[in-house]
Amino acid sequence: MNPFKHARNWSTKALPQKDPNFGHPLDTSHGPILYVEGVTVSFDGFKALNNLNLYVDEGELRCIIGPNGAGKTTMMDVITGKTKPDEGSVYFGQQINLLELSEHQIARGGIGRKFQKPTVFEALSVYENLELATAGDKRFWKTLTRELTGEQRDRIDEVLGTVGLAGSRSNDAGNLSHGQKQWLEIGMLLMQSPRVLLVDEPVAGMTGEETERTAELLTSLAGKHSVIVVEHDMAFVRSIARQVTVLHQGSVLAEGTMDQVQNDPKVIEVYLGE
Numbered sequence: 001m002n003p004f005k006h007a008r009n010w011s012t013k014a015l016p017q018k019d020p021n022f023g024h025p026l027d028t029s030h031g032p033i034l035y036v037e038g039v040t041v042s043f044d045g046f047k048a049l050n051n052l053n054l055y056v057d058e059g060e061l062r063c064i065i066g067p068n069g070a071g072k073t074t075m076m077d078v079i080t081g082k083t084k085p086d087e088g089s090v091y092f093g094q095q096i097n098l099l100e101l102s103e104h105q106i107a108r109g110g111i112g113r114k115f116q117k118p119t120v121f122e123a124l125s126v127y128e129n130l131e132l133a134t135a136g137d138k139r140f141w142k143t144l145t146r147e148l149t150g151e152q153r154d155r156i157d158e159v160l161g162t163v164g165l166a167g168s169r170s171n172d173a174g175n176l177s178h179g180q181k182q183w184l185e186i187g188m189l190l191m192q193s194p195r196v197l198l199v200d201e202p203v204a205g206m207t208g209e210e211t212e213r214t215a216e217l218l219t220s221l222a223g224k225h226s227v228i229v230v231e232h233d234m235a236f237v238r239s240i241a242r243q244v245t246v247l248h249q250g251s252v253l254a255e256g257t258m259d260q261v262q263n264d265p266k267v268i269e270v271y272l273g274e
């Protein structure tokens with residue numbers, strides 16, 4: 001693999017989309033929306049990420065797999081600004097340096113993260129949860145007592161349809177199944193119209209049917225968003241994956257289709273050795 005294949009070309013005069021959150025245009029004219037280059041993160045001398053290179057294209061659905069401790073969570077922490085690396089660069093589009101931004105700025109600027117455990121407001125209805133997520137202003141009562149615009153209501157209806165919860169809009173979120181809570185939380189992220197969605201182990205604890213519906217949901221989001229899924233469930237990964245990246249000891253061990261990576265002797269060795 002040529003690590004410089006997607007290297008950013010600063011001389012390019014692209015015609016970018018305007019991203020109001022950054023006051024910068026988001027330039028994806030070279031294909032990738034996310035550039036992680038030469039990233040190293042050390043914890044007391046131990047390299048959780050070691051010269052990691054990852055490029056994710058606009059609209060792509062990318063699955064990240066790897067044994068325990070491979071660096072998957074640390075990689076997401078770096079992209080979302082929770083952890084700042086010792087070395088390397090992380091760009092959103094060609095020109096937005098994510099290492100200069102806070103976790104909050106990154107989230108508001110178009111990179112949404114779904115943690116493994118759902119964190120919906122259980123005492124509120126599904127609709128109210130989405131209503132809260134529309135708000136720039138997170139103050140609870142202010143948000144719930146204000147009038148939504150027609151556009152915001154339409155957007156909530158659209159998201160309810162996308163995540164398959166239109167029939168549960170008035171139900172308390174606390175009464176939803178585990179899978180439905182996960183979809184609601186994905187819906188809450190969608191209310192912010194993220195360009196990139198990072199999803200951590202979305203099907204852990206789901207029933208078979210919920211897993212299938214989650215596969216449909218995530219594949220339907222690709223194209224409109226870039227979706228990065230970290231998951232241990234190989235059958236699930238196989239069902240959704242186009243491109244798979246295998247992390248091991250903080251670096252990319254292999255990249256390709258599921259068949260390619262599963263037949264890669266290096267990958268087989270790492271998984272059998274687990």
Ligand SMILES: Nc1ncnc2c1ncn2[C@@H]1O[C@H](COP(=O)(O)OP(=O)(O)OP(=O)(O)O)[C@@H](O)[C@H]1O
Nearest residue numbers: 043044047048066067068069070071072073074075
């Ligand atoms: N804050 C920290 N302090 C010290 N070591 C850490 C810290 N965070 C992560 N590590 C170590 O870095 C390595 C990578 O951890 P990380 O959580 O990124 O792996 P992972 O691929 O997400 O693993 P899993 O699949 O088990 O969630 C592990 O060995 C972990 O113990």
